[in-house]
Amino acid sequence: MKKRVLTARRAGLIGCSVCHLLSPAPSAGATARPARCPRCGAALTSPKPDSIARTWALVVAAAIFYIPANLLPMTTVTSLGRVQSDTIMSGVIYFVQSGSWPIALVIFIASIFVPLLKLFILAYLLISVQHRSHFRPKDRTRLYLITEVWGAGPCWTSSW
Numbered sequence: 001m002k003k004r005v006l007t008a009r010r011a012g013l014i015g016c017s018v019c020h021l022l023s024p025a026p027s028a029g030a031t032a033r034p035a036r037c038p039r040c041g042a043a044l045t046s047p048k049p050d051s052i053a054r055t056w057a058l059v060v061a062a063a064i065f066y067i068p069a070n071l072l073p074m075t076t077v078t079s080l081g082r083v084q085s086d087t088i089m090s091g092v093i094y095f096v097q098s099g100s101w102p103i104a105l106v107i108f109i110a111s112i113f114v115p116l117l118k119l120f121i122l123a124y125l126l127i128s129v130q131h132r133s134h135f136r137p138k139d140r141t142r143l144y145l146i147t148e149v150w151g152a153g154p155c156w157t158s159s160w
Contacts, residue, residue, distance in 0.1 A: 009047075018042040020145075026085050052129060059122050066115060088112060114150055 016037040026035040073085035095104035
């Protein structure tokens with residue numbers, strides 16, 4: 001027999017999307033004003049329905065758009081009748097060849113490595129949630145929070 005896990009939702013708690021404090025969920029007949037986090041004052045909202053499916057749709061869309069974003073020219077410069085188009089990677093290669101390693105590294109990490117890493121991490125987290133994995137939950141939470149700090153990634157579903 002499978003052991004039933006107590007979740008925040010089953011315990012009647014809701015997590016703050018800003019400071020991550022668990023607070024009692026507002027009752028269904030509560031006032032029209034949204035409940036506020038007692039620690040930071042942010043509005044407390046329940047998870048949206050189909051949030052996993054929505055997040056999968058956004059991750060797949062991001063993966064699809066990642067390809068042309070890195071293959072198509074980012075800039076096209078016309079100078080003295082000569083046209084030159086550059087992709088992000090060709091810009092990185094240019095800076096490496098010109099000896100500007102720090103600039104090349106920043107562009108590579110910010111424009112190529114981090115977005116790709118975020119896509120892999122989000123896919124891993126989504127798969128683990130769908131399979132109701134109990135493997136290292138603290139590490140997966142830490143991974144989620146690190147990914148959230150890197151950018152607007154997982155916040156997508158909270159605004160829908």
